[in-house]
Each structure stands twice: as C-alpha cells, then as structure tokens.
Amino acid sequence: MKLSQAFRMAFKSIWANKLRTALSMLGMLIGVATVIALVSMSEGSSRQVQSQVESLGAANMLQVTITGRGLTTSLTKEEALEFADIPNVEGVSPIVNGNATVKYGTTSESYTVEGITPEYESVREVGFVKGRYIVDLDNVNYSKVALIGANVATTLFESEDPLGKTIQLNGNRYLIVGILQTKGDSINGSADDKVLIPLTTAERLLQSNGVRSIYLKVDDMDKSEQVQALLEARLSAKFQNATNAYRVINQQEAMETVGSITQTMTSMMAGIALISLVVGGIGIMNIMLVSVTERTREIGIRKSLGAKRRDILLQFLVEAITISGLGGAFGIAIGYIASRIIGIVMSTETAVSLDMVWEAFAFSAGVGVIFGIFPANKAARLRPVDALRHD
Amino acid sequence: MSRADRAKLIEIEKLVKTYRMGQESMNVLHDVDLTVYQGEFVAIVGPSGSGKSTMMNIIGCLDIASSGSYKLDGVEVKGQSDNKLAAIRNQKIGFIFQGFQLLPKLTAIENVELPLIYRGLAGRERRARAEEALRTVGLDDRMHHRPSELSGGQQQRVAIARALAGEPPILLADEPTGALDTRTGQEVLALMENLHRNGHTIVLITHDMEVAERAERIVRMKDGVLTEDDSGRRNRREAVASIPNGV
Ligand SMILES: Nc1ncnc2c1ncn2[C@@H]1O[C@H](COP(=O)(O)OP(=O)(O)O)[C@@H](O)[C@H]1O
Ligand SMILES: [Mg+2]
Numbered sequence: 001m002k003l004s005q006a007f008r009m010a011f012k013s014i015w016a017n018k019l020r021t022a023l024s025m026l027g028m029l030i031g032v033a034t035v036i037a038l039v040s041m042s043e044g045s046s047r048q049v050q051s052q053v054e055s056l057g058a059a060n061m062l063q064v065t066i067t068g069r070g071l072t073t074s075l076t077k078e079e080a081l082e083f084a085d086i087p088n089v090e091g092v093s094p095i096v097n098g099n100a101t102v103k104y105g106t107t108s109e110s111y112t113v114e115g116i117t118p119e120y121e122s123v124r125e126v127g128f129v130k131g132r133y134i135v136d137l138d139n140v141n142y143s144k145v146a147l148i149g150a151n152v153a154t155t156l157f158e159s160e161d162p163l164g165k166t167i168q169l170n171g172n173r174y175l176i177v178g179i180l181q182t183k184g185d186s187i188n189g190s191a192d193d194k195v196l197i198p199l200t201t202a203e204r205l206l207q208s209n210g211v212r213s214i215y216l217k218v219d220d221m222d223k224s225e226q227v228q229a230l231l232e233a234r235l236s237a238k239f240q241n242a243t244n245a246y247r248v249i250n251q252q253e254a255m256e257t258v259g260s261i262t263q264t265m266t267s268m269m270a271g272i273a274l275i276s277l278v279v280g281g282i283g284i285m286n287i288m289l290v291s292v293t294e295r296t297r298e299i300g301i302r303k304s305l306g307a308k309r310r311d312i313l314l315q316f317l318v319e320a321i322t323i324s325g326l327g328g329a330f331g332i333a334i335g336y337i338a339s340r341i342i343g344i345v346m347s348t349e350t351a352v353s354l355d356m357v358w359e360a361f362a363f364s365a366g367v368g369v370i371f372g373i374f375p376a377n378k379a380a381r382l383r384p385v386d387a388l389r390h391d
Numbered sequence: 392m393s394r395a396d397r398a399k400l401i402e403i404e405k406l407v408k409t410y411r412m413g414q415e416s417m418n419v420l421h422d423v424d425l426t427v428y429q430g431e432f433v434a435i436v437g438p439s440g441s442g443k444s445t446m447m448n449i450i451g452c453l454d455i456a457s458s459g460s461y462k463l464d465g466v467e468v469k470g471q472s473d474n475k476l477a478a479i480r481n482q483k484i485g486f487i488f489q490g491f492q493l494l495p496k497l498t499a500i501e502n503v504e505l506p507l508i509y510r511g512l513a514g515r516e517r518r519a520r521a522e523e524a525l526r527t528v529g530l531d532d533r534m535h536h537r538p539s540e541l542s543g544g545q546q547q548r549v550a551i552a553r554a555l556a557g558e559p560p561i562l563l564a565d566e567p568t569g570a571l572d573t574r575t576g577q578e579v580l581a582l583m584e585n586l587h588r589n590g591h592t593i594v595l596i597t598h599d600m601e602v603a604e605r606a607e608r609i610v611r612m613k614d615g616v617l618t619e620d621d622s623g624r625r626n627r628r629e630a631v632a633s634i635p636n637g638v
Contacts, residue, residue, distance in 0.1 A: 002511070005508055012496070012497075016496040147458070234560045297492070298494055300492075301494060301505075302494075302505065302509075303453075303477065303480075304451070304453060304480060304486050304492070305480070305481065305486070305505045305506040305509060305511065305553070306477050306478065306480045306481020306482070306509040307477060307508055307509050307558075308473070308477040308478070308509070309473055309474065309477075310474075310476050311509060383454075384453045384454075384480075385448050385453045385454045388453065388488075388492065
C-alpha cells in the first residue's frame, strides 16, 4: 500500500468520525495555540529589549567609566585619545558630561550636556541632519557652539528653525550649529535629549577636569574581548592596580546577557507549553486506542482481504499523525490570532516567526507519531481470526 | 475430463486443529483430509459447532493448523510468515462471509476496491476492475451506495464482488445465505452456481443440506471429522462435464 493511499484512507476515516476527530485534536490544538501565543509574547518582548540594547550603540563598542581614586579621578583628553593605538580600535570618543540649564528666550530646561570630539559621530553613531558637526578646530579654539537633539529643538524652539540661534547653557551663550539625527529610545538616554558641545568648552562649563567617560569602537566584533584586555592593562597601569577606579563595559557582553535572559524566558515558556502538547498527545493516544478496539472487526476484514501488518500500522499511524497535524495547524491559526489580540489588548509587541510555526507543526506531527505508534502497533498485531469474530 | 487431470488447488492431509483454553485443550479438527481440484464446487456441510468455520479459517489462511499439511495451489502454508499469509489471502482467496463483513463507512465500490488496494493496483485499474466485479454480480447501478443503503442480498452480492475483484483461484463462502431470507438466499446461490459454471473454484460451508445440494460435491463434517461418500458428487458431475468448453 502506498503512503498516498494511507493518507486517503486516514482522511476518509477522519471525515467519517468528525466529532471524535474534533474532540481528539482539541488537546493538541490548545497546546499548540498556547505555545504560539506564549512564545510570540516572549519573542516580542525579547525583540523590544534587543532593540533597546542596540540603541545603546553598536555591539562593537567598549565603554570606559572612570570613577577615580585619590587624586586622579579622570584622564586627560590626550590620555584618552592614546587608546586609539590599541590594535583593532577604530575610534575613541572621550566624553565630558553633566547637566546644564538650557535657556532660549523665556523657555529653560535642564538637559544632559556632553563635551565631545568629532569622533563621537562615528563611535557613538549619532549623526546630524542639519548644519555641521563639532570639528577639531572647535576644541582648539574653545568655541562656544552646540549641536542639539531633536527633542531639545522642539521643546525650546517649537516650529522655529534653531540653526544659527543662540542659547544659554548655565548662562553662557552658545551658537547652535547643527541638529542631531533622531535616534529614539535608549536605556542610556537618547541623543534626542542631549546638547553636544566641544569637549574643551565643556570642561570649563561643567568645571570638570579631564574625561570620565570614553567610548571605543572596535573594528572587528570578535576582537572586542582582546581589546578590552589591552585596555584594562593600560588602565590598571595608570591607576596603579586600583581596579575599582575604572570600569570597562563591553556592549557585546551586555547584549549577550540580555539575549540569554530573554532566551531563557522563551525556552521556559516553550517548555511549559510543550507539556500541554504532550498532554494533547496522550489524548490522541487514548482516542486511537478506543478507535482500535472499536474497529477490531474492520481490522479483521482488512486483514482477510490481504492487508499486511505494515498496512494496518501505517493506516492507524497516518490517522494519528493526521489528527495531531490538523490539531497543530488549527492551533497555529488560533495561536496566531490570540497573539495578535494579546498584542493589541496589552499593547505589547508580539511576533510569530515562520520558524516557530514550522517547529510547532513538526512537533505536533511528531507527537502524533510517538503517541500513535502504540495504538497502531496494537492494531497491526491483531490476529485476523480473532479480529473477524469480534463484535 | 476426470478430476485427476485437473490441478489440485487445495491439498489437506492429516490436519489437526487444537484450541488451548487454559489448562484444557480441545481438538476441533481430527486428521482431516481434503483435496479440492480446480473448477470444483465443494460444499462442506455439518451441524453447528462441528468445526466448519475452523476449517474455512485454515483453508483461508486466517488461522494456522496445529499439525498436518496444507498445500494451497501447490505451496505449503505451514511456517509462512504473517506477511506471506496476508499476500496469499490477497492473491489466492476470495472470502464470502455469513455477516457480509463490509466496511459500513465505505461505498460498495470502495469496499470492492479494498483487496486491490492491498495488492498495490493503481487507482484507475482498480476502479475498472471493481466496476467489472460489481457488474458481474448485477450491482453496477448501486456502486456508490453505502452498505446501510443496500438490502441483505445486495450486500452479500457486494461481498461476492469484493471476493471476485482480485480474481483469486478460490472462493471461500462461510454460510453465505445464513443471514438472508430464502428467496435472496436462492439468488445468491444461483449467482455462485453461475460463477462455478464460469470456471471459479468454490468451497461453500453450510449447515443446511438443501444449500449444500447446490454444490457439485458434498463433504460432511461431524465433530471435527470429515467424511465423503460418492452420492454428493454424482448428481452434478455430468452437469459439469456437459459444459461445452470444459473447465
Ligand atoms: N478461538 C477458539 N477458541 C476455543 N474454541 C473455539 C475457538 N473457535 C472455535 N472454537 C470451538 O471449536 C468448535 C468448532 O467451532 P466452529 O469451527 O466455529 O464450528 P462451526 O462453524 O461448524 O459451527 C466449537 O466447539 C467452538 O466452540
Ligand atoms: Mg460457523
């Protein structure tokens, strides 16, 4: 008997017992729907977290924070820039930061002010949409120029064009030379809410001697640990082995940590849902066992007409797989709809990936094989005389 | 043409069937000998419980003898694997049961197609053969009816069509008229006589002497012992011999 024939037989029998089929696939359906809905939720939130982490900056970034020890609580700009000669370091962006009251006309607001060098643009990946960036000459000349984030612009200037206007930072007049690109949410605070000025000017404005925050861009992501080690060696030389005087944060590591947390969450949810799939499988097995007993005479008739063990086994196995596969398919559809509804009602992000759909379907069919084998084998092993006499 | 010239389809020698029930064992068939030649119409007649169905199950390879030898179409059945026995049933035997044994969820033609499915025939040829078999039993206008939509006589004719569809050398009928009223029973017997005239070898099992008389040859079963006198064969032998192109 061919496989296609076995499927045709299975569909015929399933169609002839619609109610029983519907009931026996119910467990599988609910199980798969739960898997899809749960995993879509955790996948959605994991994507959300992922995008937040990514907005911190690219994965190939190292962040040095200097907390200081004794008299040396910072590095000079020149010391910071020396890190550029560590192999595989593509760019170094030293930052002096603090808060300042920003005033234009009668509006004033407190914003994060960062004193930067031109490398900031490529290292932090914050571009500009209008005007120009901070250039080296600004630092040399202690120019009082500023780039402002998109939110700063709308708050202070509303619909006015900020370019060429003068704002006051803690009472000092700064000329706006550029507007920053919109970056969106970020755990570290978005560049949209920042004011960028030359590093040298910032040291004066914020009364900060030296640099406490340095970002390094690594040209090869795989080398970031190596770079980190070299960097830490230099820092420890500078701070005389006071390892708590500085901290190096590896963006890649941070992302991996967050990734592994969400991964764990997803697998946990999937695990819980898998249990319901197994329960669904046991439901199918029960129905199939009942079905084998009920259809003993049918099996006897088929055997008397020349059905081999293999044919009967195949017939019942295919039937179990078809029931569980159909249950899985309906479950996927219902789970998808449920995930959309959950997404709207709870206003969270949900995501159903094609991989997930395939895996859920394959798994439900697999459950059909595992839990169908026993009843199918029972049917196949019936002796024709006994089966024919059964009523 | 004498019997000896024809091929021996069934050769049973010293066949014993013992049922074991717990500690006790019960001999249902005692040293049965039976030879059936190609083209014969044999009736096995005997009272209920005499072992006829046991005999038919063994002839039909649904069950295996406890001892003795059984050759079907020249092949010893004993010791064959389950798969081989299934193949033998599929190719050599057409069963006609007392209770029809049709699958209720399938239409007439789907029922008739079953043995051909297990033989591995492709859809088109299978359908053609099944239609042909249903035509033989005069049911070509009921092909797409379920058994529940057919009368008892029609159901038995579907069962006969199913037995014929695979063109097996032997038709085995166990009380084929047992579930039918006298008139439809007569129709079914007439159909079987017709099949016999067309060259089919038939083994008919019945408790009813009147039914058995329709056969060409009668063997008697009593308490698991098979006996045969010549009287049963006499009246039919001439009839068979008189068929123009022989068998
Ligand atoms: N599977 C079995 N187990 C035990 N005894 C059986 C079995 N099948 C038949 N018998 C016994 O064998 C005897 C013959 O049965 P059977 O061949 O059905 O007779 P018949 O068909 O002539 O009425 C009966 O006594 C019956 O009880
Ligand atoms: Mg009987």
